[in-house]
Amino acid sequence: MRVGVFICHCGNNIAGTIDVARVAEETRKIPGVVYATTYMYTCSEPGQEEIKEAIKREGLDRVVVAACSPRMHEMTFRRTVEKAGLNRYFFEMANIREHISWVGEDKEFNTRKAIDVVRMAVAKVMQNRPLFSSSFKINKRVLVMGGGVAGMQAALDCADGGLEVVIVEKSQSIGGMMARLDKTFPTIDCSICILGPKMVDVAQHEKIKLYAYSEIDEIKGYVGNYQVKIRKKATYVDWSKCTGCGACMEKCPSKNAYDYFNFGVAPTKAINIPFPQAIPKKAKIDPNYCRQFTKGKCGVCAKICPTKAIDYEMKDEIITEEVGAIIVATGYSLIDMDMLPEYGGGRYPDVISGIQYERLLNASGPTAGHIERPSDHEEPKTIVFVSCAGSRDKSIGIPYCSNFCCMYIAKQAILTKDHISDSQSYVFYMDIRSPGKGYDEFTRRAQEEYGVHYIRGRVSRIYPKGKKLVVRGADTLLGTQVEIEADLVVLATAVISNKDAAYMAEKLHISYDTFGFYVESHPKLRPVETNTSGVFLAGACQGPKDIPASVGQGSAAASKILALFSGETLESDPAVARVNINACVGCLKCVKTCPFGAIKEKELRDGRVVADVIETVCAGCGVCTSTCPCGAIQLQHFTDNQILAEVNALCLI
Amino acid sequence: MSDIAPKELKIVGFLCNWCSYGGADTAGVSRFKQPPDLRIIRVPCSGRIDPLFVVKALLNGADGVLVSGCHPRDCHYSDGNFYARRRLEMLKRLLPFLGIDDKRFHYTWISASEGQRWQQTVTAFVKRIHELGPLNLKEEKQS
Numbered sequence A: 001m002r003v004g005v006f007i008c009h010c011g012n013n014i015a016g017t018i019d020v021a022r023v024a025e026e027t028r029k030i031p032g033v034v035y036a037t038t039y040m041y042t043c044s045e046p047g048q049e050e051i052k053e054a055i056k057r058e059g060l061d062r063v064v065v066a067a068c069s070p071r072m073h074e075m076t077f078r079r080t081v082e083k084a085g086l087n088r089y090f091f092e093m094a095n096i097r098e099h100i101s102w103v104g105e106d107k108e109f110n111t112r113k114a115i116d117v118v119r120m121a122v123a124k125v126m127q128n129r130p131l132f133s134s135s136f137k138i139n140k141r142v143l144v145m146g147g148g149v150a151g152m153q154a155a156l157d158c159a160d161g162g163l164e165v166v167i168v169e170k171s172q173s174i175g176g177m178m179a180r181l182d183k184t185f186p187t188i189d190c191s192i193c194i195l196g197p198k199m200v201d202v203a204q205h206e207k208i209k210l211y212a213y214s215e216i217d218e219i220k221g222y223v224g225n226y227q228v229k230i231r232k233k234a235t236y237v238d239w240s241k242c243t244g245c246g247a248c249m250e251k252c253p254s255k256n257a258y259d260y261f262n263f264g265v266a267p268t269k270a271i272n273i274p275f276p277q278a279i280p281k282k283a284k285i286d287p288n289y290c291r292q293f294t295k296g297k298c299g300v301c302a303k304i305c306p307t308k309a310i311d312y313e314m315k316d317e318i319i320t321e322e323v324g325a326i327i328v329a330t331g332y333s334l335i336d337m338d339m340l341p342e343y344g345g346g347r348y349p350d351v352i353s354g355i356q357y358e359r360l361l362n363a364s365g366p367t368a369g370h371i372e373r374p375s376d377h378e379e380p381k382t383i384v385f386v387s388c389a390g391s392r393d394k395s396i397g398i399p400y401c402s403n404f405c406c407m408y409i410a411k412q413a414i415l416t417k418d419h420i421s422d423s424q425s426y427v428f429y430m431d432i433r434s435p436g437k438g439y440d441e442f443t444r445r446a447q448e449e450y451g452v453h454y455i456r457g458r459v460s461r462i463y464p465k466g467k468k469l470v471v472r473g474a475d476t477l478l479g480t481q482v483e484i485e486a487d488l489v490v491l492a493t494a495v496i497s498n499k500d501a502a503y504m505a506e507k508l509h510i511s512y513d514t515f516g517f518y519v520e521s522h523p524k525l526r527p528v529e530t531n532t533s534g535v536f537l538a539g540a541c542q543g544p545k546d547i548p549a550s551v552g553q554g555s556a557a558a559s560k561i562l563a564l565f566s567g568e569t570l571e572s573d574p575a576v577a578r579v580n581i582n583a584c585v586g587c588l589k590c591v592k593t594c595p596f597g598a599i600k601e602k603e604l605r606d607g608r609v610v611a612d613v614i615e616t617v618c619a620g621c622g623v624c625t626s627t628c629p630c631g632a633i634q635l636q637h638f639t640d641n642q643i644l645a646e647v648n649a650l651c652l653i
Numbered sequence B: 001m002s003d004i005a006p007k008e009l010k011i012v013g014f015l016c017n018w019c020s021y022g023g024a025d026t027a028g029v030s031r032f033k034q035p036p037d038l039r040i041i042r043v044p045c046s047g048r049i050d051p052l053f054v055v056k057a058l059l060n061g062a063d064g065v066l067v068s069g070c071h072p073r074d075c076h077y078s079d080g081n082f083y084a085r086r087r088l089e090m091l092k093r094l095l096p097f098l099g100i101d102d103k104r105f106h107y108t109w110i111s112a113s114e115g116q117r118w119q120q121t122v123t124a125f126v127k128r129i130h131e132l133g134p135l136n137l138k139e140e141k142q143s
């Protein structure tokens, strides 16, 4: 065996705290190693060339690169050795950067650790076997979870690229948060006027199938071949008959239902269509408020409906769809105002959230676009906006910035002046975050042209005084306390992940961070991929972001899938489990433990029963390998021998 | 790191690729300093870890073994870490019968974003092993 080892300086990242020359020198003493060298940047083009040339020149048949994490560059170097004629699995990486040079302070300790880690990688690579992928057919359909602006963009781009798309939207209509906004920064164009046509495109696109008021129950399979169980929740209205005329909504006697679409600004009817531009524009009954459900009698809507669409007996329906890739675009939520008791949201009716204010501004909102105080329906003259209401506040577990509040506060303050010309708006802020194109100009316009008064400091307390609310806070620029008597207070409540975010992540086998936002494959270079091949991210489910960024990610995710689906087949990962039928005793313990049902029993010609792995289904976890009492089923590339070789290379020295 | 003896001990870490190995990488990228004793072996999933690996490591010269996988329910392969937990818990109870203090073995769950938690885990475990000192199988059996 002829192993070559390439030790990377990574500029000073590695060579600064590891004596790489000494690592090379020690490495040359390892039996099997015939060549060891150091290089400034091994991953650079000349660095990779050097590996290829050395393979030819030195007749190397195994390669170890000691550099950064294999999660970063294992693929890069596998391709390099393959180009030089080696099987790509005759390669191992020793992680001497993330695990050594960046975390260890002492050069001597670091160098010794690097020598050990290289020795382990050499031991492993000497046990490696060539592996070959096979190709499998893919189902070129796409599932988009969430029909907000990010999901819609992704769906339209996939469909325009010729792929069939299935959208599963949890609520009654697509559109997400953007459908609730009045105008959008930084251009102040009407939100629904730019979103509405996109929603119609989604509805009318021949390649897009939409399941509204539906959720994912189960996801099975792997990239190229997923089976998805979709639960169409009961709406108690047969949507194939409902024309969206709204007659039921008009006549429904139950007038105090919670309005989810309007964030409870005003009540709605127990049967309702959430907003005029809803897609699909169909009615749904809320059984928590419908008298037929709560009192057992009513039936008004059933009588009034001209198409006889009402069905109080409707049950959830389960549908299975087969797809090859998934885009997760499930968006975000906002904290409840009662998490901020010092501001009195929820207790005082005239303290409302930014999204509620957005509905008051909106011409198709519950007040038809007239700004009025919820308490007495009077027009407010003094309005105070409180930014970072919950955001950047470690004490309530939200240390991060919600990204778009500074901008929408400026927008709402500008719109307030447009609506009520003799009003005065105040903004309490920690600092103004407006780094986008045209954004800083926008927040300046609010101050300079619209006379919005910005006060730098936090609000400590809000309390009622007669019909007014006293907002008490600090002005840190003037170093004084300020008190403003306001008619209406708007809180920019913090962005949080959806309640079911973690639960969905577990179904999808993707990771989420401490706050429930989904984790991308690489924070800079793979922003829409996840670590699960075939699953992509778009929009605010990955972290708070505004509309332009969400749309950009939606398109990016679609382009990744169009590339993934550009051929008819995909290459399988050959690092799957393999059974040695001579050692297998047919106990079938592995069949029971495999989380993917990838192992079946097989009868040999002599009648003996053994385990048999379905290669395309095996995900490569290796649970079976540690289950088998006979060592008969071995996960390729992580066999017992390979792992023990590493253990022994470290311990038996 | 003044509380750690000048010579490093031999500590093996078995980390699943998707969560904990990523967490150790995150700690690296964030430059969260750690004692130098640990050497990491990457496995696809904590469910791939055969308790025998841990035993072999300890019998062959390691002074401590640390295993880390994804948080329960967050395993990249659904249930791998549930199998791991069952096996590793058994192992923990078995070690004293082999004459090994079970404090020399620890398993935990760390996600790819928990760089700081990785730093704390490594630091605490290395400290513990230094307190126990090098593993001397004969001595440990007698005590």
Ligand SMILES: Cc1cc2nc3c(=O)[nH]c(=O)nc-3n(C[C@H](O)[C@H](O)[C@H](O)COP(=O)(O)OP(=O)(O)OC[C@H]3O[C@@H](n4cnc5c(N)ncnc54)[C@H](O)[C@@H]3O)c2cc1C
Pocket: A145, A146, A147, A148, A149, A150, A151, A168, A169, A170, A171, A173, A174, A175, A176, A177, A178, A181, A183, A184, A185, A186, A214, A215, A216, A329, A330, A331, A332, A354, A355, A356, A358, A404, A408, A411, A498, A500, A504, A538, A539, A540, A541, A545, A546, A547, A548, A550
């Ligand atoms: C008050 C306010 C004002 C704003 N003003 C602006 C502005 O002027 N300009 C701007 O650029 N941005 C603005 N934003 C930000 C904007 O709302 C977001 O950038 C945008 O909505 C993100 O789109 P999205 O598609 O990622 O998420 P969302 O809009 O949240 O859409 C997600 C969709 O997924 C659905 N869903 C959730 N979970 C599931 C599930 N498990 N299965 C199926 N479907 C699911 C939801 O029902 C929803 O339809 C504002 C935000 C607020 C709160």
Ligand code: SF4
Pocket: A579, A583, A584, A585, A586, A587, A588, A589, A590, A591, A610, A611, A627, A628, A629, A630, A631, A632, A633
């Ligand atoms: S566990 Fe091992 S011996 Fe038992 S059936 Fe599976 S491969 Fe064969």
Ligand code: SF4
Pocket: A576, A577, A593, A594, A595, A596, A597, A598, A599, A613, A617, A618, A619, A620, A621, A622, A623, A624, A625, A635
């Ligand atoms: S490695 Fe074994 S347990 Fe894991 S998916 Fe493949 S066959 Fe199933």
Ligand code: FES
Pocket: B016, B017, B018, B019, B020, B044, B045, B046, B047, B069, B070, B075, B076, B077, B080, B081
């Ligand atoms: S992949 Fe991390 S424990 Fe299974």
